[in-house]
Amino acid sequence: MIPQIIYPTNDSWEVVTAYDQGNGYPLLLQANYSSGMLYVLTIPDNFNDLYDLPAQALTWIKRVLNAEMPLTLEAESRIGLFLYDNDTFIVHSFLDERQLVTAVPKVTAKSIVDLHSGETIQAQARGGQTVFPIMLPPHEYRAFRIQR
Known part of the structure; x- marks a missing residue:
């Protein structure tokens, strides 16, 4: 299960989204913050569920987390x-x-x-x-x- 993040703002963007029956659940959000970029990664209730993410979602998450690599x-x-x-x-x-x-x-x-x-x-x-x-x-x- 993925915790549902509710963000009542229009200045953050979903980089990676999970879909289920037409509903979107943000996995990775980005927002401008001061002179940088703030990212929020949603961690499932069961950490092992991260292993079930598709390769495309993992690739985007790795691009953000490993930006300096x-x-x-x-x-x-x-x-x-x-x-x-x-x-x-x-x-x-x-x-x-x-x-x-x-x-x-x-x-x-x-x-x-x-x-x-x-x-x-x-x-x-x-x-x-x-x-x-x-x-x-x-x-x-x-x-x-x-x-x-």
Whole structure:
């Protein structure tokens, strides 16, 4: 169950909304506050319900929460991202099946290299961004270095 946030103002915007039988329930709200931006994330009564959010909702939430990070991940829940300050990162799957995830670096990158296998994944252009599709085996991790 998602707590219903009632906000009697017209200066906040729903970034992520859950719908049920035609009713909208804000999951992530944003509002201008002073010289910055204020975000309100609705946490379900049962924290485990966060795992049930669709990948698109999680992607938007991660974009906001990880705005200052050098790389974001577009993926379902139960995919972990570990960032390091030397252009390396680890993606770990806690799922029972293979999963295709997308790494989106904020830096210009030509490719990423798997540190274990040496496999090179070339950058793909998508709407002005550089993205890298990564196939993850179940319950395993892959470590990469960003090649600029």
